[in-house]
Amino acid sequence: MGKPVVITDLDNTLLDEKYQFTEAVPVLERLKSLRIPLIFATSKTFGETLYFQKLAGISDPFVVENGGAAYIPKKFLKEPFFDGDYYEIPLGVPFEELMEFMEDFSLRHGEEFLYLHSLSPEEASRLTGLPPHLAKLARRRDWDVAFLPKRQEVIPILKEEAEKRGWRLQKGGIFYHLTGNHTKADALKKVLRDSGLEGSLIIALGDSPNDLDMLKMADVPVLVSATGETEEMFKKEIGNVRIFRERASLGWAKALREVLKEIEGGE
Numbered sequence: 001m002g003k004p005v006v007i008t009d010l011d012n013t014l015l016d017e018k019y020q021f022t023e024a025v026p027v028l029e030r031l032k033s034l035r036i037p038l039i040f041a042t043s044k045t046f047g048e049t050l051y052f053q054k055l056a057g058i059s060d061p062f063v064v065e066n067g068g069a070a071y072i073p074k075k076f077l078k079e080p081f082f083d084g085d086y087y088e089i090p091l092g093v094p095f096e097e098l099m100e101f102m103e104d105f106s107l108r109h110g111e112e113f114l115y116l117h118s119l120s121p122e123e124a125s126r127l128t129g130l131p132p133h134l135a136k137l138a139r140r141r142d143w144d145v146a147f148l149p150k151r152q153e154v155i156p157i158l159k160e161e162a163e164k165r166g167w168r169l170q171k172g173g174i175f176y177h178l179t180g181n182h183t184k185a186d187a188l189k190k191v192l193r194d195s196g197l198e199g200s201l202i203i204a205l206g207d208s209p210n211d212l213d214m215l216k217m218a219d220v221p222v223l224v225s226a227t228g229e230t231e232e233m234f235k236k237e238i239g240n241v242r243i244f245r246e247r248a249s250l251g252w253a254k255a256l257r258e259v260l261k262e263i264e265g266g267e
């Protein structure tokens with residue numbers, strides 16, 4: 001059995017609705033003392049993810065914007081062959097290219113869109129429900145254009161044109177998101193390979209359908225904040241999934257305490 005590595009989603013998995021993870025702190029400290037890498041794989045941006053890494057006191061590889069890109073800190077690479085602190089693995093379509101498409105679409109169809117990145121931090125905070133200091137970091141995305149259409153009717157046409165390019169248009173909680181075609185799992189496979197963590201015992205935690213692929217690649221898949229709906233879906237797709245109905249960091253901490261105990265007991 002390889003060395004353990006923990007991969008986790010953030011929203012509603014490690015973080016509660018107030019973006020806190022108080023209940024998870026003792027387990028986080030335990031992971032650090034055991035030198036078990038903790039890889040964040042999230043829909044959040046680079047800036048937001050770094051913010052939560054600092055709060056958690058970790059500096060491991062991470063995946064942002066649902067697999068738009070992955071970042072590996074220098075210390076994980078045998079021969080750092082680049083400048084800067086992180087080796088960037090891009091999987092998504094860059095923001096500028098996505099915006100070019102949106103602007104061209106606007107011109108051709110005479111449509112208007114409200115873009116998240118053009119809002120002030122206060123407006124973004126009001127719309128997203130994020131506190132202003134986080135809304136500021138969430139506004140500008142590198143591999144994703146988040147927007148609201150003036151007219152709802154335009155969405156199917158926009159979707160069709162985006163899919164012709166091999167891109168994706170999806171509705172999130174509030175905004176529509178135009179992105180390339182990538183998943184957290186795609187990015188994680190590259191992260192594990194490039195940070196020398198291949199062959200590890202993968203423990204993965206998530207709460208929603210966009211974590212399904214990531215849990216599928218894990219040796220120990222864990223669903224937290226489970227609802228009737230997600231429980232049924234994950235059970236059907238992943239035979240050995242562990243299910244925790246406890247919310248966010250409560251379920252997260254309970255699950256990892258259980259898994260760590262088994263690993264330590266087995267040695």
Ligand SMILES: [Mg+2]
Binds near residue numbers: 012208
């Ligand atoms: Mg989540």
